[in-house]
Amino acid sequence: MSTPKHAHLAAILRARIDDGSYEGRLPSEAELMDEFGVSRTTVRAALAALLNQGLLTSASGVGYFVRQLERFLYRPQDDFRRTPINSEVDKFTLAARKRNPSQTIEVSLVHPPEPIARRLLVPQDEVVVRRKRLRLLDGMPYQINDSYYPRDVVDGTEAMVPGDVSRGVNEVLAENGFAQVRALDEIWVRMPTPEEADRLTLGPGTPVGVHMITGFTADDRPIRVVRTILPGDRNIITFDRTHPDHEDGDR
Amino acid sequence: MSTPKHAHLAAILRARIDDGSYEGRLPSEAELMDEFGVSRTTVRAALAALLNQGLLTSASGVGYFVRQLERFLYRPQDDFRRTPINSEVDKFTLAARKRNPSQTIEVSLVHPPEPIARRLLVPQDEVVVRRKRLRLLDGMPYQINDSYYPRDVVDGTEAMVPGDVSRGVNEVLAENGFAQVRALDEIWVRMPTPEEADRLTLGPGTPVGVHMITGFTADDRPIRVVRTILPGDRNIITFDRTHPDHEDGDR
DNA sequence: CAGTGGTCTAGACCACTCT
DNA sequence: GAGTGGTCTAGACCACTGT
Numbered sequence: 001m002s003t004p005k006h007a008h009l010a011a012i013l014r015a016r017i018d019d020g021s022y023e024g025r026l027p028s029e030a031e032l033m034d035e036f037g038v039s040r041t042t043v044r045a046a047l048a049a050l051l052n053q054g055l056l057t058s059a060s061g062v063g064y065f066v067r068q069l070e071r072f073l074y075r076p077q078d079d080f081r082r083t084p085i086n087s088e089v090d091k092f093t094l095a096a097r098k099r100n101p102s103q104t105i106e107v108s109l110v111h112p113p114e115p116i117a118r119r120l121l122v123p124q125d126e127v128v129v130r131r132k133r134l135r136l137l138d139g140m141p142y143q144i145n146d147s148y149y150p151r152d153v154v155d156g157t158e159a160m161v162p163g164d165v166s167r168g169v170n171e172v173l174a175e176n177g178f179a180q181v182r183a184l185d186e187i188w189v190r191m192p193t194p195e196e197a198d199r200l201t202l203g204p205g206t207p208v209g210v211h212m213i214t215g216f217t218a219d220d221r222p223i224r225v226v227r228t229i230l231p232g233d234r235n236i237i238t239f240d241r242t243h244p245d246h247e248d249g250d251r
Numbered sequence: 252m253s254t255p256k257h258a259h260l261a262a263i264l265r266a267r268i269d270d271g272s273y274e275g276r277l278p279s280e281a282e283l284m285d286e287f288g289v290s291r292t293t294v295r296a297a298l299a300a301l302l303n304q305g306l307l308t309s310a311s312g313v314g315y316f317v318r319q320l321e322r323f324l325y326r327p328q329d330d331f332r333r334t335p336i337n338s339e340v341d342k343f344t345l346a347a348r349k350r351n352p353s354q355t356i357e358v359s360l361v362h363p364p365e366p367i368a369r370r371l372l373v374p375q376d377e378v379v380v381r382r383k384r385l386r387l388l389d390g391m392p393y394q395i396n397d398s399y400y401p402r403d404v405v406d407g408t409e410a411m412v413p414g415d416v417s418r419g420v421n422e423v424l425a426e427n428g429f430a431q432v433r434a435l436d437e438i439w440v441r442m443p444t445p446e447e448a449d450r451l452t453l454g455p456g457t458p459v460g461v462h463m464i465t466g467f468t469a470d471d472r473p474i475r476v477v478r479t480i481l482p483g484d485r486n487i488i489t490f491d492r493t494h495p496d497h498e499d500g501d502r
Numbered sequence: 503c504a505g506t507g508g509t510c511t512a513g514a515c516c517a518c519t520c521t
Numbered sequence: 522g523a524g525t526g527g528t529c530t531a532g533a534c535c536a537c538t539g540t
Contacts, residue, residue: 061518185490189483207458232440239436312537
């Protein structure tokens with residue numbers, strides 16, 4: 001046969017998962033060996049593929065389970081409220097609020113990593129302020145969100161205190177003479193580092209989105225970089241754009 | 252030992268990859284078996300982990316190689332040009348232009364998948380127009396980009412023709428009485444389906460971003476949904492936002 | 503041709519969960 | 522205690538790549 005046994009088996013299992021034949025739990029490895037007449041290695045290869053596709057989870061001593069995702073809306077422009085599209089956005093936002101949101105905040109002075117230094121136009125050997133946040137829903141981490149500021153931008157302000165800034169850091173910056181009038185968003189996608197997987201308790205087959213926001217003043221000075229790590233199994237990033245400076249144009 | 256051999260080995264290999272000890276190619280499986288005194292299964296388990304983290308590629312009969320990524324900027328609001336942040340955006344855009352961009356276009360009438368129908372506020376049994384695009388750089392696919400329109404929005408226009416619309420579809424829609432003034436962007440992250448992996452020639456450990464754009468008229472009617480699939484190893488999504496309706500606020 | 507990764511097998515022991 | 526997934530071994534054959 002041209003397609004390997006494990007790939008064939010994976011395709012069958014995937015189809016059954018998709019059509020709902022397996023509600024919740026899959027047959028055990030032993031049962032699959034019997035049903036398909038293959039070795040345990042082959043069964044495990046097929047299951048490993050599905051794990052890495054994010055379709056399954058496994059629990060040692062228990063079994064394999066069809067994965068259920070619940071994603072929450074993440075709205076980088078949260079204050080800027082407009083009429084919602086349909087009720088969907090509201091539904092999700094509401095869902096997140098019900099999940100008892102919380103966060104931990106640390107503030108420290110650090111040498112910026114290269115990607116931050118480049119965006120902040122600051123040399124790497126210069127010290128900047130980092131506000132490190134881990135955001136939780138029902139005690140489960142769902143985002144890493146770290147902000148970096150040049151020292152002069154936040155020195156002596158509330159942004160240096162490791163706690164919530166109820167007015168929002170934007171307002172604090174504006175009062176300090178650094179009003180942010182423009183932002184550049186960059187988003188890309190990759191697999192997590194082992195550290196991220198650990199900190200965010202990510203299962204196999206769970207990619208992350210990286211969202212980098214660079215904020216600028218009216219005279220185009222970068223005054224902040226926000227780096228958010230968003231586990232793919234629990235986040236949807238949303239933007240609401242006016243103007244017809246729209247999408248790619250579909251030419 | 253508490254950590255499994257394969258995990259330990261994977262960590263060592265990861266460190267060596269990161270610090271550049273392996274330039275390009277890794278030792279063969281046989282060499283790793285010798286060096287670490289473990290079975291081939293264990294070596295392969297470690298390598299599989301690194302493959303699934305997107306750090307390696309493998310070529311049958313040749314070896315394992317450190318993965319090199321080259322990501323291109325994707326700018327949903329491409330026409331809307333503003334001063335670039337630093338030279339980076341330009342660098343990337345230029346890089347993409349040098350890569351001989353091309354695309355294939357198919358237009359057909361289809362029943363919308365549920366996520367499309369919901370956003371378009373159209374029943375699933377109603378037929379809509381789909382413009383299906385595969386976008387390539389140097390002949391290599393780097394994006395799937397499919398647009399869906401209610402029939403009355405595009406009927407009798409150039410958007411029905413399977414070819415480039417040099418003016419941009421937005422202009423065509425506006426002429427037809429459906430000017431788009433607002434867009435909702437939704438972005439999430441997941442592992443690709445086998446079909447996507449095939450169509451986009453994705454290696455293991457390559458997640459994709461899903462970018463859904465819903466476009467609205469002034470009276471809030473959804474007139475288009477664009478669904479873009481972006482392989483994580485070759486795309487960066489960017490937005491340029493004015494106004495201080497900024498990011499999450501970092502409270 | 504030798505070397506490489508891809509596939510597959512049979513068998514073993516372990517830690518863990520559930521009843 | 523029975524069942525489960527996680528780990529690990531030794532060994533085999535294959536298709537493919539490079540020289």
